[in-house]
Amino acid sequence: MNETLAGWLQVIALIGALALSFRPLGDYMAHVLTTGKHWRVERMVYRAGGVDGDAEQTWGAYLRSVLAFSLISLVFLYGFQRLQNHFLLSIGMKAVSPALAFNTAASFVTNTNWQAYSGESTMGHLVQMAGLAVQNFVSAAVGIAVVATLIRGFTRKKTSYVGNFWVDLTRIVLRILLPISFLFAIVLVAGGVIENFHGIQSITTIAGDHQSLTGGPVASQEAIKELGTNGGGFYNANSAHPFENPNAFTNWLEIYLLLVIGFSLPRTFGTMVGDKRQGYAIVAVMGLIWASSVAIVTANELHSVSSSAGHLAGGMMEGKEQRFGIWASALFAVSTTLTSCGAVNSFHDSFTPGGGGMTIFNMMLGEIAPGGTGSGLYGILILAIVAVFVAGLMVGRTPEYLGKKLTGREMKFASLYILTTPAVVLVGAGIAMALPGERAGMLNTGPHGFSEVLYAFTSAANNNGSAFAGITVNTDWYNTALGLAMLFGRFLPMVFVLGLAGSLAKQQPVPVNAGTLPTHRPQFVGLLLGVILIVVGLTYFPALALGPIAEGLH
Amino acid sequence: MPSFLPPVVRNHVSALRMLLVFTVITGVVYPLAVTGVAQAAFPDQANGSLVKQNGKVVGSSLIGQNFNLPLKEGQTSPNPDPKWFQSRPSAAGTNGYDPTASGASNLGPNSTVLIQDINQRRAAVAKFDGVDPSTVPVDALTASGSGLDPDISSAYAYEQVNRVAKARGLDPAVVRKLVSDHITGRPLGFLGNEYVDVVTLNLALTNLK
Numbered sequence: 216m217n218e219t220l221a222g223w224l225q226v227i228a229l230i231g232a233l234a235l236s237f238r239p240l241g242d243y244m245a246h247v248l249t250t251g252k253h254w255r256v257e258r259m260v261y262r263a264g265g266v267d268g269d270a271e272q273t274w275g276a277y278l279r280s281v282l283a284f285s286l287i288s289l290v291f292l293y294g295f296q297r298l299q300n301h302f303l304l305s306i307g308m309k310a311v312s313p314a315l316a317f318n319t320a321a322s323f324v325t326n327t328n329w330q331a332y333s334g335e336s337t338m339g340h341l342v343q344m345a346g347l348a349v350q351n352f353v354s355a356a357v358g359i360a361v362v363a364t365l366i367r368g369f370t371r372k373k374t375s376y377v378g379n380f381w382v383d384l385t386r387i388v389l390r391i392l393l394p395i396s397f398l399f400a401i402v403l404v405a406g407g408v409i410e411n412f413h414g415i416q417s418i419t420t421i422a423g424d425h426q427s428l429t430g431g432p433v434a435s436q437e438a439i440k441e442l443g444t445n446g447g448g449f450y451n452a453n454s455a456h457p458f459e460n461p462n463a464f465t466n467w468l469e470i471y472l473l474l475v476i477g478f479s480l481p482r483t484f485g486t487m488v489g490d491k492r493q494g495y496a497i498v499a500v501m502g503l504i505w506a507s508s509v510a511i512v513t514a515n516e517l518h519s520v521s522s523s524a525g526h527l528a529g530g531m532m533e534g535k536e537q538r539f540g541i542w543a544s545a546l547f548a549v550s551t552t553l554t555s556c557g558a559v560n561s562f563h564d565s566f567t568p569g570g571g572g573m574t575i576f577n578m579m580l581g582e583i584a585p586g587g588t589g590s591g592l593y594g595i596l597i598l599a600i601v602a603v604f605v606a607g608l609m610v611g612r613t614p615e616y617l618g619k620k621l622t623g624r625e626m627k628f629a630s631l632y633i634l635t636t637p638a639v640v641l642v643g644a645g646i647a648m649a650l651p652g653e654r655a656g657m658l659n660t661g662p663h664g665f666s667e668v669l670y671a672f673t674s675a676a677n678n679n680g681s682a683f684a685g686i687t688v689n690t691d692w693y694n695t696a697l698g699l700a701m702l703f704g705r706f707l708p709m710v711f712v713l714g715l716a717g718s719l720a721k722q723q724p725v726p727v728n729a730g731t732l733p734t735h736r737p738q739f740v741g742l743l744l745g746v747i748l749i750v751v752g753l754t755y756f757p758a759l760a761l762g763p764i765a766e767g768l769h
Numbered sequence: 770m771p772s773f774l775p776p777v778v779r780n781h782v783s784a785l786r787m788l789l790v791f792t793v794i795t796g797v798v799y800p801l802a803v804t805g806v807a808q809a810a811f812p813d814q815a816n817g818s819l820v821k822q823n824g825k826v827v828g829s830s831l832i833g834q835n836f837n838l839p840l841k842e843g844q845t846s847p848n849p850d851p852k853w854f855q856s857r858p859s860a861a862g863t864n865g866y867d868p869t870a871s872g873a874s875n876l877g878p879n880s881t882v883l884i885q886d887i888n889q890r891r892a893a894v895a896k897f898d899g900v901d902p903s904t905v906p907v908d909a910l911t912a913s914g915s916g917l918d919p920d921i922s923s924a925y926a927y928e929q930v931n932r933v934a935k936a937r938g939l940d941p942a943v944v945r946k947l948v949s950d951h952i953t954g955r956p957l958g959f960l961g962n963e964y965v966d967v968v969t970l971n972l973a974l975t976n977l978k
Contacts, residue, residue: 216955216958216959218962220959221955221958221959221960222959224958224959225959225960225961228959260787260790260794263786263790264783264786264787264790265782265783265786266783266787279777279780280780280783280784283780283781283783283784284784284787284788286781286784287781287784287785287788288784288788291785291788333870333871333872335868335869335870335871336869336870344796344797344800345792345796345797346796348795348796348799348800349788349791349792349795349796352791352795353788353791353795381783381787384787385787388791388794388795389794393794393795393799396799397799397802397803400803400807401803401806401807401810404803404807404810404811404814404815405810405811405814406814407814407818407831408814409814409815409816409817410803410804410807410808410815411804411807411808411815411816411817412804413816413817415869416817416826418826418827418828419825419827420827420828420834420835421822421827421828421834421836421853421968421971421972421975422834422835422836422837422850422853422971424834424835424837426828426832426834426866426867426868427867427868427869428817428828428829428832428868429868429869430816430817432800432803432804434803434807434815435799435800435803435804436800439795450871450915451870451871451872452861452871452872452873452914452915452916452917455871455873455913455914455915456871456915456917457829457831457832457915457917457918457919458817458829458831458832461818461831462956462961463955463956463960463961463962464956464957464960464961466960466961467956467960467961519878521878521879522878522879523878523879523884524876524877524878524879524880524883524884524887525878527884527887527888528887528907528910528911529906529907529910530907530911531878532907532908532910532911532913533873533874533876533878533883533911533912534873534874534875534911534912534913534914535911535913535914536913536914536915536918536920537857537908537913537918537920537921537922537962537964538918538920538961538962538964539961539962540961540962542961542962543960543961543962544914559914560914561914562873562874562875562914564873564875564876564877565873565874565875565876565877565878565883566878567878568878568879571878658875658876659876659877659880663877663878663879663880683875684872684873684875685875685876685877766877766878766879
């Protein structure tokens with residue numbers, strides 16, 4: 216089979232698999248988030264945690280629980296890394312330095328999984344599995360929990376209550392993330408991903424050289440790393456490493472895993488609000504953005520557009536693995552930067568200006584197509600609210616979405632949400648470029664070097680975690696600045712989403728009438744797409760012009 | 770929980786207790802359960818798809834290796850050994866293929882350093898394999914993402930046949946047959962790319978004669 220046909224089939228098979236999962240997984244998640252019945256094991260968890268599983272929380276109480284849980288996680292993970300040399304299974308790794316430990320703790324608690332360290336030479340087995348991988352589960356669950364409150368804001372009326380954080384967290388982990396991860400971890404092992412506790416094994420190679428093979432419980436971490444759109448690799452090379460991603464089959468499976476929850480959540484949304492068409496409209500917008508991005512990156516990489524090195528070598532294979540090739544690398548790169556996953560199977564720093572620039576643009580969209588677990592859906596719902604508001608302004612009506620009025624209060628929360636991340640990205644990248652020492656961290660020079668810095672802050676603030684990895688970021692300044700960018704980029708938007716959820720839940724729904732804007736038709740899909748592109752374009756165009764655009768036009 | 774504590778403290782104590790519960794479930798029970806099943810059902814894969822020669826582990830079929838001549842006096846980097854099929858250039862560690870330092874070059878698409886590297890590699894590979902520089906395939910000129918890529922294209926493998934056969938005193942047709950037997954097609958016919966695994970190919974080479 217020729218490369219082009221195989222490439223197309225690979226994309227089509229992925230779309231088919233996601234389409235097949237959309238309904239069952241989406242409806243199952245809706246059930247998990249709405250059922251009144253606890254499992255017995257869940258009651259045991261509530262008892263052990265000392266929480267009341269039958270109480271409801273206001274948005275303020277819900278927020279305080281989210282923040283308390285995340286703060287404790289941050290402190291716990293920081294301490295764990297600082298003391299790792301005293302624990303079992305540290306395989307000889309030293310205590311992690313304070314700035315790096317802070318950065319890594321912030322990174323995993325915020326579902327970013329930015330990695331300023333190299334896994335195989337920094338983290339022992341126990342920190343990897345009982346520290347980092349735990350956050351892979353719970354930080355993903357926090358995202359889904361927060362979007363659940365926003366959906367409840369639409370479905371509930373005249374109440375202050377938006378759900379119970381501890382119940383949502385427990386159910387999402389035990390009923391959704393854990394079973395799917397377990398199943399796929401085993402499938403990944405069958406495909407060749409390793410799962411052992413061997414530590415570092417010294418061998419003599421075929422040619423008589425010495426090599427140290429690095430073992431570890433990789434598959435169990437790999438499954439949740441993709442499913443929870445975390446992206447933090449066991450190894451420095453992440454999903455390009457043959458032990459994390461040994462062949463094109465595991466590669467395809469990993470792409471599927473990192474997309475499946477994000478693309479199924481609109482179904483959960485449609486089912487919960489009692490109008491499935493609303494979910495179809497949202498998933499259509501996500502799908503259109505994803506498909507266009509796949510087309511753009513693949514075309515740029517296949518034709519070595521604006522890359523003198525690519526033309527010289529005869530293809531864009533620098534930083535890509537032979538077993539994946541261009542198509543599977545581009546597909547992974549797009550999916551990981553549009554989902555806040557940030558795992559990589561090829562290194563974006565060496566992509567064409569157009570392909571690499573697109574991965575930055577993907578993150579700048581705010582991780583909404585389909586976005587991180589939960590955070591993608593709440594991100595696009597905020598933009599949907601803005602789109603409805605804009606349409607309302609055009610015809611001079613008080614806008615409403617799903618029966619809830621969008622008043623000044625709701626729009627303030629939505630606007631603050633949209634302003635937060637760009638502010639963090641642009642201020643952060645601006646400061647880094649103004650400081651000579653930090654500017655020197657760039658590996659490449661000129662516009663490409665600027666893209667490295669821009670990529671780093673975009674990735675951190677949007678909780679993606681992938682990198683133009685050439686830049687040197689394991690310095691106290693970058694570790695601290697990017698750690699703060701991740702925390703602000705994660706928790707400030709959550710405050711606004713929860714505030715919005717509380718505000719919506721209090722309202723009495725207004726009946727639909729002839730003047731109501733239908734939000735399930737192609738017209739609305741187009742309107743929402745337009746709003747997304749205009750908001751992002753206006754915000755980031757100057758920064759993109761200095762980086763990838765300047766490089767592409769050189 | 771004692772009710773005399775202020776709510777903010779109780780909230781954080783609950784958070785800590787919940788985190789510990791999840792640490793046990795997802796951080797200890799889950800990986801151990803996966804390891805248990807993996808080791809019972811798929812021990813070869815779970816342990817790293819190790820390959821053996823005369824009963825001794827000589828590597829993993831998934832992790833690329835260096836096939837170099839011993840370092841000579843005054844040399845900083847070793848020369849490739851003509852007896853072996855060579856892998857792609859690697860950015861992992863000083864001499865490449867160091868699994869404790871996986872990673873890519875991260876050089877940009879118009880980097881002058883990368884352009885220089887490609888030119889040098891093209892000249893060196895063409896000379897080493899005795900072929901026209903314009904025919905050297907792209908995977909021989911570019912470093913992989915992991916720096917541990919064990920695979921090359923079939924084109925690069927075929928390019929090396931004559932040199933390997935000559936160095937070993939073998940019939941080129943036999944070596945060529947070995948290469949064609951080692952081409953792995955795309956999984957399911959359409960996923961990823963086809964390749965030749967250099968580690969298993971070289972191991973099979975030692976069994977010829």
